[in-house]
Amino acid sequence: MEAAEVATLLRCGGTTATLTPDIVLDCLFYCQVFKVRNMSDCKWLLTCLMAEGLIEGVEDSYSLATTMLLPLLVELRGDRDMLDDDYSLPQSIWEIASSKGFLIWSASSPEKPPMFEEWEGAKRIYVDSNDDVSLLFVDNRFKLPPKCPKLVTLLNLHHLQHLPESFFEHMSGLRVLHISSYGMSSLPSSLSFLHNLRLLILNDCNNLENLSPFILQALEKLEWLDLSGCSFKKMLDETFEHMRNLRHLDLSFTEIISFPSSISSLHNLRFLNLSNTLIISLPSTLSSLRVLKNLSLEGCTKLKTVMPYLQQLTTLEQLDLSNCANLQDIQEAAASFRHILPKL
Structure with missing residues (x-):
């Protein structure tokens, strides 16, 4: 089923939220990245979408998860269990994701971390790892702060032992930031440049x-x-x-x-x-x-x-x-x- 058809179907289902084909595609990519499986996952996903400004005018995320996101997941997976651990989106879908500004890097993969230029063109960056992602900062590739004028969401910076003080200076459009288990006692002062930030997650930062x-x-x-x-x-x-x-x-x-x-x-x-x-x-x-x-x-x-x-x-x-x-x-x-x- 095409994204536009899914959007129309779910609007007819009674949700009052504005649902467009772009939001359907965003949900599809997010669901694969986050391995969305239950109501708690749905609410987390909706929080990201609301913080990004894709869904506006909604206060009750539980109600919206019930009326919109769960039906969306059922419709998107169809006869295939896209929530199964072994299910992967087709390469063509990832190409669309890339064209929409998704940048996903797995710290456990043998590939090198994203280069400066990739960060600068990204709209959403997700680090697919629960381990130390300090590899992002090897070779002094972030000796200067990355310029990310399009970046809206930066997720899962996990177990970082260091962030350069100037790291966030050129991310003024950032709306969603997730840092967990940060190893330093204080945060980079350049966080003060994030004037458009809507969602800030700093969980399990034991040294803060x-x-x-x-x-x-x-x-x-x-x-x-x-x-x-x-x-x-x-x-x-x-x-x-x-x-x-x-x-x-x-x-x-x-x-x-x-x-x-x-x-x-x-x-x-x-x-x-x-x-x-x-x-x-x-x-x-x-x-x-x-x-x-x-x-x-x-x-x-x-x-x-x-x-x-x-x-x-x-x-x-x-x-x-x-x-x-x-x-x-x-x-x-x-x-x-x-x-x-x-x-x-």
Whole structure:
């Protein structure tokens, strides 16, 4: 089935999102790269597409995953199981992907890393490896920062022990950046050049001591920030001061014990994940999050109190207090939020 036919079929199926043949092709390439298999994978894929600006005006990614992406996957794979580990897209499809600016490099392959010129013409770059990708920086090929005027998405920079300070200077159009298990204690200052960044994932960066407010204040358009698994225990008070467009903040599995006062600046925050952190109580500034819809405190074993500040979050639609073993006002919270709180 042609991409245009798939797009028309799914629009007739009731989704309100704008779905074009280009988006169908993008989904196809992404699904192969990410090995999309379940709802969690679908939501991650949709987050990337929304951050890139391909899908706009959507708040409920779960609903969209159900109404659009899952039917899209079923339609795309047809009689063949394209989600099977052994399934590979035909070479002709990869040629189309290349023409659309996809650059995929496997660190485990015998091929040399992409050359400077390939980076400069790429729209999306994905490093297909969970190992050390320091090979990207051999031979001083990035002695000067790569010029990537078209680059929108840079994914899976994993286990890097070093990034040149100037690395991001010429990536002003970047909207999606994923770095995991970064080995340095601080981030390159050139991150402050990413004025169009919408999605920043810095998960499992165990050596990262803090986030520079100098960098974050430049990321005014940021909407998704994932710091899950980072080991820092404290965030500077001014950390979130200029992040007024932030909608999704994930601090799960970090070692933070308190919040920066600037959390009160996050007026557009919809999703806050604090699960499995070391927090003891909720700050009074939490009541400033007037549009917060989803709050997870699951596994916060040191958490003792959540009231009265939790009660002021009148827009909450999902709340998770499971496995909070030392929570003293659990009954009061359960009474206030019985309409959304799972049975504890």
